Amino acid sequence: MQHFLPNGQQLVIRRPSVKDAAACLHCFLQLTKETDFLLYTHEEARTFDLPSEEAFIKAYEHNPDNLFLVAEVDGMVVGSVSLNQSRFRKQHHMALLGIAVLHKYWNMGIGRRLLTAAIRWAEEHPKITTIHFDVLATNERAIQLYRNFNFSEHGRMPGGIRQPDGSMVDLVIMSKRIKP
Ligand SMILES: CC(C)(COP(=O)(O)OP(=O)(O)OC[C@H]1O[C@@H](n2cnc3c(N)ncnc32)[C@H](O)[C@@H]1OP(=O)(O)O)[C@@H](O)C(=O)NCCC(=O)NCCS
Numbered sequence: 001m002q003h004f005l006p007n008g009q010q011l012v013i014r015r016p017s018v019k020d021a022a023a024c025l026h027c028f029l030q031l032t033k034e035t036d037f038l039l040y041t042h043e044e045a046r047t048f049d050l051p052s053e054e055a056f057i058k059a060y061e062h063n064p065d066n067l068f069l070v071a072e073v074d075g076m077v078v079g080s081v082s083l084n085q086s087r088f089r090k091q092h093h094m095a096l097l098g099i100a101v102l103h104k105y106w107n108m109g110i111g112r113r114l115l116t117a118a119i120r121w122a123e124e125h126p127k128i129t130t131i132h133f134d135v136l137a138t139n140e141r142a143i144q145l146y147r148n149f150n151f152s153e154h155g156r157m158p159g160g161i162r163q164p165d166g167s168m169v170d171l172v173i174m175s176k177r178i179k180p
Pocket of ligand 1: 037100102109110134142
């Protein structure tokens with residue numbers, strides 16, 4: 001899917017192929033360097049190498065129950081969204097969301113477009129009815145994005161995150177029912 005950013009740059013949202021592994025890995029490493037709103041620390045992210053990133057992309061390629069999309073601006077991977085159906089049969093209606101955009105590209109509507117694409121995919125999926133995730137209570141931008149899409153907040157896990165500096169942060173539990 002093609003879009004244009006407010007500055008006129010072209011944004012493409014698409015499924016990556018293994019050929020994109022280096023670009024995806026570079027984006028992931030940069031993300032973990034820039035933000036502490038993700039579960040992965042940069043040190044953990046650095047344990048990924050090209051073969052593991054290729055395997056990660058391949059695992060999505062032929063899996064109709066999981067989605068991985070990248071946001072590409074002028075040929076560079078600048079963000080991604082994933083939806084992973086629970087592996088448990090009793091929760092086959094639940095899909096876990098992950099989303100991230102490089103800091104330089106925040107506030108240009110890329111998160112909104114990635115989330116829109118993920119929701120559309122989930123709407124077409126035969127079993128998934130609910131998208132869910134936890135978000136750091138301090139992550140106001142992400143929470144604003146989710147509120148824009150009418151995700152509901154269901155409460156908090158106090159101290160669900162211990163940051164590398166030792167500070168404790170609550171996790172907000174959120175979800176959206178996308179079909180009956
Ligand atoms: C959360 C994230 C994906 C949003 O991506 P993005 O491309 O900046 O999103 P968009 O530009 O589409 O929308 C951002 C919204 O936040 C709003 N916003 C910007 N700064 C804000 C702030 N300081 N406080 C609250 N809302 C803010 C914007 O106004 C916009 O809402 P609007 O469309 O109603 O104006 C991105 O910030 C990111 O990758 N963060 C780091 C990783 C992360 O937190 N992932 C989510 C983990 S749950």
